[in-house]
Amino acid sequence: MDTAERQPRKQGWRFALLALVLAVAISGLVRSLWIDVYYIPSESMEPLLETGDRILVSRTAFSDEPIARGDVMVFDGRGSFAPLSSGKGPLVDAVNAAGQWFGLIGSDTTYVKRVLGIPGDHVQCCDDAGRVTVNGQAVEEPYLFPGDEPSKQKFDVVVPEGRLWLMGDHRSRSADSRALLGAPGGGMVPIDRVIGKPVRIIWPLDRFAEMPRYPQATPTKNGH
Template identity: 85%
Template sequence: MDTSERQPRKQGWRFVLLALVLAVAISGLVRSLWLDVYYIPSESMEPLLEEGDRILVSRVAFNSEPIRRGDVVVFDGRGSFAPLSSGQGPFVDAVSAASQWFGLTGSDTTYVKRVIGVAGDHIQCCDAAGNLTVNGQVLEEPYLYPGDEPSKQKFDVVVPQGRLWLMGDHRSRSADSRGLLGAPGGGMVPVDRVIGQPVRIVWPLDRFAEMPRSAQAETPPKNGQ
């Protein structure tokens, strides 16, 4: 084979490599600014989300409207749900980050939960009938996992400004704000830690479906409203 045959082949490989680099760069830009994909690693949001689901998350969903009760949110749990960590070393962190980026594994610091209380809400568990109350009114929760109680753990909290009270739909399998009452922040997650809103299940294909913004649950008014 002469050099004239090798030259077009070499140029072809360069073109493929350049196209691949550009595709990854564009994908990274889109995922950092508008849309991202996350892997669901647990049963905590069943029946809405199942372990192994991949969800498409809008990073701009809450730019025009505030987060409200009933919304499902993806958030960075470092400093609240997860301890701040320096990592496990450059190589392990890089492999883990790549696996999470491709939606193959979940993140140890990224969580998906439902907003039960926003700033100013007084949330109590539970009333005589075993229901959660928000601002003295029963919170209707049609999204709960069948057979689960609203909560076996009792609590009485007021959500401060800039924070959220978050719980999983599968209450008996969810580690959420309830388990952090004695920790710094009292289980409340800063609003600025919210990454975005899940908008669609994209994998597996038999579960491919749009996710509504909220569960259309009753949302009691805040005190004084």
């Protein structure tokens, strides 16, 4: 093979490599600003989300409308649900970050939960019927995992400004705000740690669907 034949191949590889770098860069920009993909590593949000699901997350959803009770959200749990540092070292963190970026593994610091209390809310468990109450009114929760109680753990909290009270739908399998009542911050997640709102399940294909919306976490009148 002469030099003239090798040159086009070399240029072709360079073009392919440049196209790949540009594609990754554009994808990274889109995922950091508008839309992202997350892997569900646990059963804490069943039956809505199952282990192994990949979800499409809008990073701008809460820019258009305020966070409301009942919203499902993805958030960075560092400093509240998780330590600020993994303690595993930069190399392991980099490998894990790559796996998370490609949707192959879940994150130890990124969580998906449902909002039960917004700033100023008085959230308690439970009333005489075993329901969570918000500001003295019972909350109907049709999304709960079948057979689960709203909570076996008692709590009585007032959500401070700039924070949220979050719980999983599979209450018996969810480590959430309830598990951190004695920790700094009292299990409340800072609003500025919210990453976005799940809008669609994209994998596996047999579960491909938009995320349902409920009037869940809206206190019923007079607690009935």
